[in-house]
Amino acid sequence: MASTDNDRRPKYQRIADSLREAIRSGTYGPGDRLPGENELMATHGVARMTARQALSVLKDEGVAESRKGAGVFVRAFRPLRRRGIQRLSQEQWGSGRSIWSADIENRTLTVDQVTVSEEEAPEGIGAVLELGDGDTVCVRRRRFVLDGKPVLLATSYLPTSVVAGSAIMQEDTGPGGTYARLAELGYKPVHFREEIRSRMPTKGEADQLSISAGTPVILICRTAFADEGRPVEINEMTLDAASYILEYDFDA
Numbered sequence: 001m002a003s004t005d006n007d008r009r010p011k012y013q014r015i016a017d018s019l020r021e022a023i024r025s026g027t028y029g030p031g032d033r034l035p036g037e038n039e040l041m042a043t044h045g046v047a048r049m050t051a052r053q054a055l056s057v058l059k060d061e062g063v064a065e066s067r068k069g070a071g072v073f074v075r076a077f078r079p080l081r082r083r084g085i086q087r088l089s090q091e092q093w094g095s096g097r098s099i100w101s102a103d104i105e106n107r108t109l110t111v112d113q114v115t116v117s118e119e120e121a122p123e124g125i126g127a128v129l130e131l132g133d134g135d136t137v138c139v140r141r142r143r144f145v146l147d148g149k150p151v152l153l154a155t156s157y158l159p160t161s162v163v164a165g166s167a168i169m170q171e172d173t174g175p176g177g178t179y180a181r182l183a184e185l186g187y188k189p190v191h192f193r194e195e196i197r198s199r200m201p202t203k204g205e206a207d208q209l210s211i212s213a214g215t216p217v218i219l220i221c222r223t224a225f226a227d228e229g230r231p232v233e234i235n236e237m238t239l240d241a242a243s244y245i246l247e248y249d250f251d252a
Contacts (some may be wrong), residue, residue, distance in 0.1 A: 060214030062242020
């Protein structure tokens with residue numbers, strides 16, 4: 001982006017805009033090294049701190065990433081298009097396919113961290129799941145990695161009274177995942193509600209997602225309902241915002 005004499009924005013923002021435009025135009029492609037601090041100082045006549053701030057803007061946006069001892073490079077990771085409606089259709093999980101298969105095409109997805117436990121319901125979770133005093137929940141915590149990049153942290157809560165003794169209490173829930181198992185138990189999900197918001201990550205989230213503290217995360221809370229409006233699962237998800245495009249396709 002060309003700067004003008006009356007552009008009052010800080011110099012580091014103008015430099016960041018120029019680099020971002022060069023990336024968009026193809027001057028720098030995925031995996032290419034961006035000009036370093038010394039090059040930016042010489043080209044733009046700025047101090048080192050200004051050059052460093054400009055590069056930090058791109059890293060915080062998820063556009064670029066640092067490689068220790070090598071410099072700053074255009075991020076090569078292709079954003080994941082999350083198809084919010086298609087992925088939750090009964091046709092998807094009811095046929096034994098993972099809901100993720102609607103999103104990832106032929107890319108490699110792994111779940112590299114899984115824990116399953118029975119716990120007391122956190123504040124608010126028990127009320128939404130309509131649990132009684134002393135009722136517990138099955139808690140499933142996972143980290144999803146796409147093309148070697150952590151992209152999502154997910155924690156699901158399900159009434160223990162519903163899922164006890166089923167594959168949902170195991171790390172591997174089997175074909176079709178949790179929703180297929182719920183259907184087998186007589187609690188087939190027939191309706192979903194998702195709430196979406198965004199914020200900056202906690203240190204723990206930034207570490208687990210391998211993102212900088214300045215990269216925002218998307219929070220999605222999904223509630224699954226069985227017949228007669230009975231809530232059977234709450235799934236709290238934390239997404240690396242730079243790794244996702246959220247797509248919702250529906251008729252008018």
